[in-house]
Amino acid sequence: MPTLQEMAKKKAAFSSGHRLCAGCPVPIFTKMLTQVTDFDLVLGSATGCLEVASSIFPYSAWNVPWIHTAFENVAATMSGVEAMYRVLKKEGRTDKRLKFVAMGGDGGTYDIGIQSLSAAMERGHDLLYICYDNGAYMNTGIQRSGATPLGAATTTTPVGEVTAGKQQQRKDLTKIMVAHHMRYVAQASIHNPIDLSNKIKKGIELDGPAFLNVLCPCIPGWRIAPDMAVESARCGVETCFWPLYEVEDGKYKVNYRPKQKIPITDWLFSQGRFTHLKNPRFAGLLEGFQRQVDEEWTWLLDQEKAAT
Amino acid sequence: MAEAMRQINPDVVAAFPITPSTQVIEDFATFVADGKVKTELITVESEHSAMSACIGASAAGGRVMTATSANGLALMWEMLYIAASMRQPILMTVVNRALSAPINIHCDHGDSMGARDAGWIQIYAENNQEAYDNMVMAPVIAEHRDVRLPVMVCLDGFIISHSIETMELEEDQAVRDFIGPYRGLHSLLDTDRPVTWGALDLHDYYIEHKRGQQAAIESAKSVIESVSDRFYRTFGRKYELFESYRIEDAERVMVAINSVAGEIKEVVDALRDAGEKVGLLKIRLFRPFPYAQIAAALRGAKVVTVLDRSTSMGAYGPLFGEIRTALYDAEPRPLVYNRTFGLGGRELFPDDIQELFAESRRYLQNGKVEKIFDFLNVRGD
Numbered sequence: 201m202p203t204l205q206e207m208a209k210k211k212a213a214f215s216s217g218h219r220l221c222a223g224c225p226v227p228i229f230t231k232m233l234t235q236v237t238d239f240d241l242v243l244g245s246a247t248g249c250l251e252v253a254s255s256i257f258p259y260s261a262w263n264v265p266w267i268h269t270a271f272e273n274v275a276a277t278m279s280g281v282e283a284m285y286r287v288l289k290k291e292g293r294t295d296k297r298l299k300f301v302a303m304g305g306d307g308g309t310y311d312i313g314i315q316s317l318s319a320a321m322e323r324g325h326d327l328l329y330i331c332y333d334n335g336a337y338m339n340t341g342i343q344r345s346g347a348t349p350l351g352a353a354t355t356t357t358p359v360g361e362v363t364a365g366k367q368q369q370r371k372d373l374t375k376i377m378v379a380h381h382m383r384y385v386a387q388a389s390i391h392n393p394i395d396l397s398n399k400i401k402k403g404i405e406l407d408g409p410a411f412l413n414v415l416c417p418c419i420p421g422w423r424i425a426p427d428m429a430v431e432s433a434r435c436g437v438e439t440c441f442w443p444l445y446e447v448e449d450g451k452y453k454v455n456y457r458p459k460q461k462i463p464i465t466d467w468l469f470s471q472g473r474f475t476h477l478k479n480p481r482f483a484g485l486l487e488g489f490q491r492q493v494d495e496e497w498t499w500l501l502d503q504e505k506a507a508t
Numbered sequence: 509m510a511e512a513m514r515q516i517n518p519d520v521v522a523a524f525p526i527t528p529s530t531q532v533i534e535d536f537a538t539f540v541a542d543g544k545v546k547t548e549l550i551t552v553e554s555e556h557s558a559m560s561a562c563i564g565a566s567a568a569g570g571r572v573m574t575a576t577s578a579n580g581l582a583l584m585w586e587m588l589y590i591a592a593s594m595r596q597p598i599l600m601t602v603v604n605r606a607l608s609a610p611i612n613i614h615c616d617h618g619d620s621m622g623a624r625d626a627g628w629i630q631i632y633a634e635n636n637q638e639a640y641d642n643m644v645m646a647p648v649i650a651e652h653r654d655v656r657l658p659v660m661v662c663l664d665g666f667i668i669s670h671s672i673e674t675m676e677l678e679e680d681q682a683v684r685d686f687i688g689p690y691r692g693l694h695s696l697l698d699t700d701r702p703v704t705w706g707a708l709d710l711h712d713y714y715i716e717h718k719r720g721q722q723a724a725i726e727s728a729k730s731v732i733e734s735v736s737d738r739f740y741r742t743f744g745r746k747y748e749l750f751e752s753y754r755i756e757d758a759e760r761v762m763v764a765i766n767s768v769a770g771e772i773k774e775v776v777d778a779l780r781d782a783g784e785k786v787g788l789l790k791i792r793l794f795r796p797f798p799y800a801q802i803a804a805a806l807r808g809a810k811v812v813t814v815l816d817r818s819t820s821m822g823a824y825g826p827l828f829g830e831i832r833t834a835l836y837d838a839e840p841r842p843l844v845y846n847r848t849f850g851l852g853g854r855e856l857f858p859d860d861i862q863e864l865f866a867e868s869r870r871y872l873q874n875g876k877v878e879k880i881f882d883f884l885n886v887r888g889d
Contacts, residue, residue, distance in 0.1 A: 240699040244564070252708045260704035265696040268706035269563050269590050276557035280522060280564025280572070281696055283548040287519045287570060288697060291546065296699060316560065319553035 201398055207235035211263060213243065218261035219253040223419045223426030225390040225433065226250050226332055229400065230303070232393070234264060236401040239299040242285075244278040246308030247271035249339040250332065272312040275320035275329055278302040282325045299404045302329045306347035307337040310373045321380045321409040328403035328410045331373065334418035342421045346371045349441075351485055352473045354421075359476045369492070377411040378447050384410035386446035390417070391433035395444055395455050402446075415442045423472020435467045440497040445504075452503035461497070464490045509575065509601045509661075509669075510535030512643035514545055515683040518599070519570030522550035522561035526580035527613045528665040529603035533575055555580035559587035559598075566596035567705050569695030571647060574598070577665060578605035581619045585626070591658045592627025593721060594706060597650030597692075598658040600628075601643065604766065604817075605665040606852040614853020615665040617765060618818040620794075621826045627721060629659040629728050630795040634751075634769045637675040639663040641745055642792075644678070647687045648735045654727045656693075664767040666853065678743055686742055725796045732793060749798040751790040752805050754780060758787030760868040761806060763831050764815040765791045768849070768856055775861040786865055791827065799834040806835060811843045811868045817850040824881055845877045849884040860885060 202210075212231035220226055226249065234241055243266045245251040251268045254261040269277045278300050288294040302320075304313055309331040317329060336354045337343040343356040350369045353359050357366040377385045383406050388396040396414065403410035417424060417432040424432050436442040437456065441464060444456040465486060468474040477486060509532045513521070521540075523533040540549045548565075552558045558574050566572045576584065581602060591598050602620045606612040620630060629649060633639035639661060646659040663669060678686075694703045709717060732749065740746045753773055755761050762772050769790040779786045789805060806812060812835065816825025823829070828846035835844055847864065849856045864884070871877050 242568075242696050242699070255704055255707040257707040257709045257713050260707060262704050263702060265699060265702045266704050267564065267567050267696055269560060269594070270586055273557060273560035273587070276522075276552060276560035277564035279550055279552070279557070280520060280561035280566070281568045282564075283520045283522075283550050283561070284565040284568035284570040285697055287546065287548050294697065296697070298697060298699065315553060316557045319557060323550070323552075 201401065202236065204393060204397070207232065207397065210235040213241065213262065213264045214254070215261050215263055217259065219256060220249065221419050221426070223429050224249070225416055225429040228390045228393065229330065229332065229396060229414055232397050232400055233301060233404075236397045237299065237404050239297050239404060240264070241404070242281055242298055242300050244268065244274045244281065244300075244302045246274040246302075246304030246313055247339075248305040248308050250303060250305070252339060271308050273316045274302040274304050274308065274313065275327070276316040278327050279320045279323065279325050282327055300325070300327045301404060302327060304329070304331055305338065306331060306333040306335060306345050307339070310346040310371060318380065321377065321382050321411060324409055326407055326409070328400070328412065330400070330403075330412045330414060332414050332416040334416045334421055335370075336418070336421050338418045338421045347373065350489055351468070351477050351482070353476060354473070364476050364482070365474070374413045381450065382411065383408040384446065384448055386411070387413045387415070387442065387444055389415040389433045389437050389442060389444060391430045391437065392444065392456070399446060421473070424470070432467075432470060435462070435470060438462045439464045439467045439493060441467060441493050443497060443500055445500060451507040452500065453507070454500060454504045464493050509639060509643060510539070511677055512640050513573055514539045515644070515680050516571070516573065516599070516647060516687060517545045517684070518547050518573045520548050520550065520562070520565035520572045521574060522552050522558045522565065522572070523574045523576070524552050524555045524558050524580060526555070526577050528605055528669045529575045529577040529580070529601060532601055532603070555583040556587060559584040559591060562598045563587060563591050563594060563596055566591070566598050566692060567594065567695070568697050569692035571651075571690040572596075572598050573600065575601035575603065577603045578607050578619045581623060582607060585623065588623050588626035588628060593717075595656040595721070595724065596658055597647070597656055599643070599646045599650060600658065600660050602660045602662045603665045603669045604662055612852040613665070615667050616817045616851045616853070617662070618851070620660060620662045621818040621820070623660070624795055624826060627657065627725065628795060629657055629725065631659065631661050631793055632765050632791055633661065633663045633668070634767055634790060636663070636668055636671070636673045637745070639668065640675060640677065641739065641743070641747065644683055644686060645735050645739050647690065649728060649732055651690050652731045655724055655731050657724055657728065662766070667767045682742070686739070728796055729793070729798055747792065749793045749801055750805070751792060753788040753790060755787030755789055755805060755809070757785055758809060759785040760811045760813070760865065760872060761787045761789055761809045762813045762815060762864070763789045763791065763827065765794070765817065765827060768815065768817070771856065771858055772861055775858050775865065779865055784865070784869070797830050799830070802831065803834045803838055806842065807838065809842045811872045813864055813868050814844065814846050816846060816848050819848055819851065843871055843877050845871070845879065846881045847884050848882070854885055856885060
């Protein structure tokens with residue numbers, strides 16, 4: 201595994217000049233893609249922040265081949281790209297060692313794109329899918345998604361007189377992907393570059409499908425200061441809301457255990473989208489939120505125990 | 509169609525089953541399983557993903573094919589536009605079937621007509637021979653440097669797709685020589701020359717790109733003429749942008765698409781024997797639409813009956829709109845009217861066509877159209 205210093209010497213797949221928001225942490229992982237591996241990469245993006253901000257014609261932030269076609273289908277699009285590579289290999293028309301990476305936000309992955317993602321992984325393409333989960337449809341202006349946490353205010357789950365924030369829990373897409381019996385499924389966070397780059401490298405280099413879910417705070421969506429993305433992600437991991445773990449050939453491994461698990465409210469109350477929950481009438485909701493985080497963390501540790 | 513696909517031997521096929529196009533892919537899957545083609549077959553979970561995977565494979569430089577019908581084509585709708593706008597020469601068999609609701613598996617043209625603005629070249633076929641021939645020509649048209657657009661080869665569901673006809677299949681090698689090898693431009697797999705496919709294109713460039721796309725599809729007309737000519741010289745079957753059947757001196761002409769043309773030809777022959785000056789103009793190329801050529805072919809016609817096997821709810825039929833537009837500048841301008849038939853597989857019999865010609869004779873005698881638009885063979889009023 202290359203050190204961060206070695207990685208920094210390699211050319212990044214993603215160049216400066218892109219139009220992501222100030223403080224957006226998405227480039228942390230897009231830059232790593234080519235830096236972690238010696239394979240040549242072909243990338244694809246679902247419609248979303250990363251796609252629109254990286255490819256405003258006639259400019260492109262991508263130094264490697266990259267394709268975008270639509271919102272719900274990056275996994276299907278990349279299936280076609282990867283299949284064509286297999287044809288070239290089979291016929292001896294290329295001596296390149298190519299790997300394929302699809303990227304989408306939680307909208308393009310948890311929701312509108314889950315069908316094509318599920319099928320591409322089930323078919324077993326040699327493809328790493330990276331979801332950058334910022335917990336809402338941020339590109340269209342912060343609407344709730346299946347990944348939006350309970351209670352979060354978005355433009356479609358506003359804080360009103362009768363309801364306040366999202367009324368439902370988020371779905372656990374990482375577990376859904378584990379159920380696909382694929383080679384590699386992992387959760388990572390943009391605040392931990394060692395763990396993140398290890399997982400990207402593993403997902404890229406193994407033969408077969410891999411899925412990586414990356415916690416990726418959104419400055420305007422989470423209503424945090426532009427210099428707070430990394431800190432906010434770290435806090436999410438320290439609460440165990442977003443555990444760092446991987447499932448390799450069905451075996452769970454927890455990659456990081458907080459020394460002192462901090463309360464979920466530390467994370468929630470540091471973000472503008474949850475500040476309404478400080479009102480005492482939401483005490484029950486917060487208790488339930490904490491209980492669920494605790495239960496899922498315990499469940500995860502049990503899975504790891506069962507695997508060893 | 510599966511045989512044509514086997515002979516074309518595409519790099520990638522991505523498809524999802526839907527009646528009545530299912531068998532095309534089933535038969536092709538046996539060719540893959542038996543190693544008769546080199547193709548990577550991607551058995552996707554939906555037609556949306558079928559077209560998405562086709563676009564990916566095409567952008568990766570491959571010759572790519574699929575097949576679908578009706579709701580499957582409708583589910584592809586978003587990706588049809590993207591395939592054409594990214595200038596991907598994808599080849600697709602469309603076995604025409606009625607769209608839901610109500611769900612129906614039989615033939616009409618509502619599916620492909622609904623896709624007529626998507627930027628695909630659309631070629632229609634009266635019978636299996638023509639469908640096969642169109643598919644053999646399709647890659648040469650689609651991949652031509654001036655065109656680089658996807659092609660739909662359309663044929664009637666069940667009426668043609670599930671009928672047994674005598675036809676000539678050409679030798680594999682002859683077909684492969686005719687279509688030649690293909691290497692897509694700007695392949696995603698060329699990591700030495702990285703390209704960005706599918707960029708965001710705002711008001712400062714979008715309309716120029718659309719104008720370029722329009723020029724490309726317009727240029728397909730002359731490309732199709734030259735490919736058809738080469739096909740004729742190679743295989744001996746002659747095709748033009750549309751088929752003119754006994755229209756040289758015809759006063760009354762019917763215009764129709766696909767299998768019904770066979771029936772109309774029989775009725776035309778019978779009426780010609782009885783001394784009536786009638787004829788048929790059978791559409792082959794619907795996109796791009798050959799307005800000028802059709803206007804020239806219909807010069808002298810006095811009454812033109814346009815048969816649409818689909819509806820554009822709240823408007824006249826899609827073929828009618830094109831034919832009337834083509835004839836607007838004709839002098840003298842013929843009477844032109846529209847009949848909708850065959851939705852959801854409803855039969856149109858030779859007697860019905862006889863009646864239609866009797867109606868057009870009445871219109872010719874009276875010098876006016878009584879009913880510009882109507883449904884044929886429906887119960888009640």
